[in-house]
Amino acid sequence: MDYSTNDSKSTSKNKVVAVVGGGLVGALNACYFAKRGFQVEVFESREDIRQAKIVKGRSINLALSHRGRQALKQVGMEDTIVSKGIPMHSRMIHSLNGTQSPIPYGKKGQVTLLRQRLDTPHSAETYSTTKLNFAHKLLNWSTETGAMTFLRAAGAKEEIQADLIVGCDGAFSAIRKQFLRQSRFNFSQTYIPHGYLELTMPPINGEFAMKPNYLHIWPRNTFMMIALPNLDKTFTCTLFMPFDEFENVTTGDQVIEFFQKYFPDAIPLIGADALKRDYFHLPAQAMVSVKCSPYHLSDKCVLMGDAAHAVVPFYGQGMNAGFEDCLVFNEIMDQLNEDFSAVLPEYTRVRVPDDHAIADLAMYNYVEMRSHVNSKWFLFRKYVDNF
Ligand code: FAD
Numbered sequence: 001m002d003y004s005t006n007d008s009k010s011t012s013k014n015k016v017v018a019v020v021g022g023g024l025v026g027a028l029n030a031c032y033f034a035k036r037g038f039q040v041e042v043f044e045s046r047e048d049i050r051q052a053k054i055v056k057g058r059s060i061n062l063a064l065s066h067r068g069r070q071a072l073k074q075v076g077m078e079d080t081i082v083s084k085g086i087p088m089h090s091r092m093i094h095s096l097n098g099t100q101s102p103i104p105y106g107k108k109g110q111v112t113l114l115r116q117r118l119d120t121p122h123s124a125e126t127y128s129t130t131k132l133n134f135a136h137k138l139l140n141w142s143t144e145t146g147a148m149t150f151l152r153a154a155g156a157k158e159e160i161q162a163d164l165i166v167g168c169d170g171a172f173s174a175i176r177k178q179f180l181r182q183s184r185f186n187f188s189q190t191y192i193p194h195g196y197l198e199l200t201m202p203p204i205n206g207e208f209a210m211k212p213n214y215l216h217i218w219p220r221n222t223f224m225m226i227a228l229p230n231l232d233k234t235f236t237c238t239l240f241m242p243f244d245e246f247e248n249v250t251t252g253d254q255v256i257e258f259f260q261k262y263f264p265d266a267i268p269l270i271g272a273d274a275l276k277r278d279y280f281h282l283p284a285q286a287m288v289s290v291k292c293s294p295y296h297l298s299d300k301c302v303l304m305g306d307a308a309h310a311v312v313p314f315y316g317q318g319m320n321a322g323f324e325d326c327l328v329f330n331e332i333m334d335q336l337n338e339d340f341s342a343v344l345p346e347y348t349r350v351r352v353p354d355d356h357a358i359a360d361l362a363m364y365n366y367v368e369m370r371s372h373v374n375s376k377w378f379l380f381r382k383y384v385d386n387f
Pocket of ligand 1: 020021022024044046047062063092137169238305306311319320
């Protein structure tokens, strides 16, 4: 199917933008392009969760900061998203002996939780010019013709063309693979030795098991646990730990022993049986930092979000930076009259240094945490001050 206009005089009204990846950044981007009047086709490899019987995957809830809120505001989504979140005014530090000490954020309401990473693609559908194409997995695309090949159900393939391809397909971007074949494309990828695992803390008598308007943190030298509240009064606890340590815990009894040693106050709140079971529900997930440059290929394709810059999560800014990509791109579209041949290089020029700085800050924070393992206070301040 050829959606492209191949007409240099065509306006946004009839140009087609293909957003590949219907995650957080892809969904927001679709809104931005639709608001400008483009025909937007979003291609997402997963099936539509509204029809899915089982929703697979992780359920990370994310801290939405000022940076991300500004980007949502531009397309009128800030209030809707924030109303589905829980404001966090402070961090709550859990020490080994069970005492809890709050450390407030700079400004009240500065950080808000976004509850569910899978909620947003459908917000793009409020624009009549946007179509969401689920179960479309990008296999490849041609830099010469711009043709994208998608894998559909039962192994069928579909070829699609558009005027602009926006790669929002995450840290392992299939769109980015073609960039790797280009001369003078810089790319680096670093896995850190830590992994993460999620556990759920259920409500107690219908109420939150801990104070809700806090980011709860259990700093423990080389590893830590954090807990963020959800609207259903559960907490999602995320344990960050070196893979070596994860490998040492192989039985339910070892899980309890480990928690008794490091997070004793969390055992009755999560529940010993649930802990023994849920710890092994999914293997620990890896975390990767990806940097690349440029973010565009001619006037045909541009990368945004994790596809352009996956960062380790120790700065709480990955999604927020991805949202800001959309905002910055939109501003450049205004400045350069939607001329893709000028907008795309300008976006690379403006955005690469800022995104790389965020990636560096996140990695710096992680490295600092690891190299100061003997200074609990330093470590704890470092993490807590920045998250
Ligand atoms: P993704 O969310 O990865 O979405 C990519 C989409 O593309 C997915 O829907 C995927 O199915 C689809 N896709 C992939 N391949 C294809 C293909 N071939 N064809 C079609 N579709 C495809 N950020 C924050 O700002 N605040 C936080 O508090 C925070 N906490 C985090 C905690 C952890 C443990 C981790 C791991 C990350 C955290 N982040 C946080 C980072 C944040 O999750 C990411 O930056 C954000 O999800 C990036 O959004 P994205 O849309 O670019 O990519």
